[in-house]
Amino acid sequence: MGVEGLANVFLSELKRQQRARITGFTGRIAITQRLMAMGMLPGRDVEVVQVAPFGDPVTVQLDSGRVSLRRSEASVLQVEPA
Template sequence: MVTPDSAGRTAITTLDCVGLKGRCQVVGIRASGALRKRVLAMGMVPGAVVEVLRSAPLGDPTEYRVKGYCLSLRRAEASLIEVVLDGGGK
């Protein structure tokens, strides 16, 4: 569930900015065309809860858990997914 901060706002960031072991909730997808369709088909839909599991030694790609399964996204792809932190993020 998305909860507002003390001023009544929610801080929107992108998935690539969420730290390891962080949890967040998807609020939007900025990708277009085939990439948008692919990201949505993988379960990155508004309202989905995402957990950051681990990243490659150089930080790209990163593995996420969404809707009970794991997927890996490049940093460029993750930067197109807008999220709100669910506590424990960066």
């Protein structure tokens, strides 16, 4: 996968136990700002730790905290899988 391909991976596409580094953001501004206020900034590492029984939402580990969000919301963050 080339650099261009990498830029198009979103947090919403990660599988359980997959780690990634946040690289950018795109999409709904209110949600982006909310996630960034909670510390999900470019350069930070995240891991999808849980996927709900019906496939959505997902829980993301960020430092020592865990935040659950819907995939539609997770799709505002671009990531680079580890």
